Amino acid sequence: MTTTASAPAAVTSGVRGGPWATLVAIAFGVIMVALDGTIVAVANPAIGADLQTSLAELQWVTHGYLLGLAVFLITAGKLGDRFGYRRMYMVGIIGFVVVSVAIALSSGVVALVAFRIAQGVFGAIISPAAMGLLRAAFPPHRLSQAFGVFGGMLGAASAGGPIIGGMLVSSFGWQSVFYINVPVGVVAVLLGVWLLAPNRAADPGSRFDLVGVGLLSVAMFALVWALVEAPVVGWTAPVTLGSAAVALAVGTLFVLWERRVVDPLLPLGIFRSASVSIGVVLMILVALGLIGSLFFITFYLQGVHGYSPLVAGMVTLPMSITMAIGSPLGGRIIDRVGTRVPVAVGLLAAALALFGLSLLRPDSGVAFMGIWFVLLGGGLSVVMTGATAAIIGNAPVRYAGVASGVQQSAMQLGGSLGTAALGAVLSAAIVSSLPRHFAAAGLPEIGAEEATAMASVVSQGGAAVPEGAAPDVAAAITQASHLAFMDGMHLAFGIASVVMVAAALLSLLMKPAPRGGEAVVHI
Template sequence: MSQTTAKTTAEKRDTAPPTKSGGLRGHPWLTLLTVAVGVMMVALDGTIVAIANPAIAKDLGASLADIQWVTNGYLLALAVFLITAGKIGDRFGHRNTFLVGAVGFAASSAAIGFAGSIQLIIAFRVLQGLFGALLQPAALGLLRGAFPAERLNMAIGIWGGVIGASTAAGPIVGGLLVEHVSWESVFFINIPVGLIALALGLWILRDARSEKAAKSFDIPGIVLLSGAMFLLVWGIIKAPVWGWGDARTLAFMGGAVVAGVAFAFWQTRAAEPLIPLGLFRSVSLSAGALLMVLMAFSFFGAVFFVTFYLQNVHGMSPVDSGVHLLPMTAMMIVGSPIAGALMAKIGPRIPIVAGMLFTAAAMFGMSTLEAGSGSGVMSLWFVLMGLGLSPVMVGATEVIVGNAPLELSGVAGGLQQAAMQVGGSLGTAVLGALMAAKVDDVLPGKWAAAKLPPVSGAQYEGLKQAVQVGTAPVPKGTPAPVAQLIAGVSHDAFVSGMSLAFMVSAVVALVAAGLGLLTRRGSVDTGPGVHI
């Protein structure tokens, strides 16, 4: 057989549809069901744990810094390991990677529930983040291998709807479990879900692996990329505490740049690079990755303040605030499959651009909210935001994964998730800094205008920190009229900062809409699965 013929045969093995069989293994829609169960566990965990944090702190006597590490340790592990985890899936098969991730995530969740100290909880949360990183790129890699190009949008749409539903359920389920069972039950709930994912995976999933996949690991590349991601995400997390101009923040950010440049240089020299830089010759894929960063910056950064607005300004319970966010998440649940079907017909460009314009309009609308705004007005903007985000989440994911060759589908899935993590962390930190600056700017004037007793020094710092999360710091024994004035001033100052955050988010969404014009449908055929 000639070299040309051998090459053609190998390419056909990578892209041609496998022969149909009578069994259920590899069935595309059952594959989607299986990976959805696994990813549901990770998505649910993303919001459910936040509800449990106060109970954990009270039960174990943990400090605020300890509780922050419960979240930050998980996010760091997830962000640092995502792309490497995708490469593991490309090398050893996405089925095996998914199964290890599902079992490990459930087991580490159980370990957290049985842990008797905050230190062990933090350690197991880091481990949980590592297993979560294995799950998510593997899920996208399995979908990439099971569905043909013309149906991949629909599959990712349904996958996105499951993530939206799980994210929405987190605060409600978490609130009910913490209130009526225990904070440990928030983690124990992952055990049955993980076992279901394992059983379905062993029964249904067929390995998705290209024969072109690298046979070795780029260890220097993994070290450099992991170092760059750690320095970047850690710098972003600590910047609001240290200050954006602080030498420590600049050192971490500068270190991230140096490590990133070194990584890019090494990729041009490595025999089998972790991320072949030729992947980014696809303008659509590169635009999709940047679009995911901007979308996450705008969405997660802004919505971070909504929970404070609902709970601290409007006085809602965690469960009530989760219910009030249902119009947004419901639109994401319904909109994601619809967006996938629409993109299958007309491609991703128009839905992505329209979605980001809707998101920008929702952000502009939410910047007009006041301390006394009613549920009807809030719901209007939440609905518009959910409708806007659906096609962007689905479209950007398909653009990234669909434009990558099959042998790099895991890396592409890791890139998509890493872009979302970096964008969300950056948005929360940057908008948080803008919020703090705005509160610091308007609070003294509003305080003085209300003729409240002057505060200075440490008192003002405590007041400012409370107002930044929407809390009205009313001392015990304060007369009711004065307490009302303090609450009014505090909430007005918070809303001023929140409005600025939403305005910036709207501008970022408009930039993302322009970037959406560069996207197009994945041009690399996935190789259709069976029984479609």
């Protein structure tokens, strides 16, 4: 059948509830969630030293947040549709702040990781609710502009996390990266009370699909777990294959269940829109290119160049600035000329930037890197805006929360896939080329097993220099290791560049969202 839903009527008084007032109101909450995804990376060494954690435990400080966020996003989107975006947004903000304080007060890693998972859950509540508020407040012909500003805030906050985190940790300790959420959260709550229109549910009559929630949560958890563990234990390890099998099996059951339930958690009919489906794929690829590239660039700048985390963050600042400017500008362009051409051009720009990054050398200067960072940030910011508009703008308003959850989930999965898959490419290239670089440096010959054992250190931009090695030997090993790392990074960026070109061709199949006020979906 064909369903058409109109936006819930917003009750406004003066500025309150207006489109730009809504955007201002959600800004601090959105920035807070995005910042916590990257700011903690800088604090991890200090957390590990203070709480005396192992490397595996320390990794879960990051992985726990990612799991909580990815697993709950679509369910949180449905909660927003069902109970109102304003109400869920405020619940998310307050919960996020309270859990942040609990994390800062944690005296053990187990409690800290548990609270990080809870923080991810509350972050998952905030993002779809914020998107739903935008979808309901802005007219269709200005949605891309709103999503552009939204995407600019996300990109700038994510990329700026390492810089802000470096300053906070060096001045006030690791707890400060969580305490900073208190004043930001208070401002977010006050702005929400003042500027957001009274709460109105977009889909108040639907029943809650508890079976769907359970199946989707298990499938998403297993999928993210497989992507997180694969780089550590290997792609063919039992835990990786087992998690992937569970994700596939339970995901299939979820789809079958959603096809028969009266009020599904995720109405599969929204994917009959080619623009929605293509937008999801493009969002995965955008995250793959952005987060995957930042992952490698961090190791390149800190390991090969020897920069501190703060300096490395400053070197990537041109990309942050370009994303902050490019997203709203891209939104304006998309509102005027449509989605396909700007998104295709953005993807081609990103492909060229990734190709340029594949040409980096161990001694490349900041200016040369900056050219490609600017091009990458500008290209991907337009794509992110266009893909977001395609997904949410082509879904009925009453499903705006769910559609936003799908968009955010795609971005999280793309980031995990980028670091896992491209990381595997990097490691394989290092194992292959390390013996050759050792031989060229006049070092003793090493076999595949030795290269494999050294790959973990080399893939992070380091060098496995034996204790007590002579200075000239240590220098030769370091140079050979850095050259092997560069081989792997070049291949990973080359593959990512080809993927972006393919995505540009795919983007030409997208259609603009309906401009009459509502999307029409056949369910």
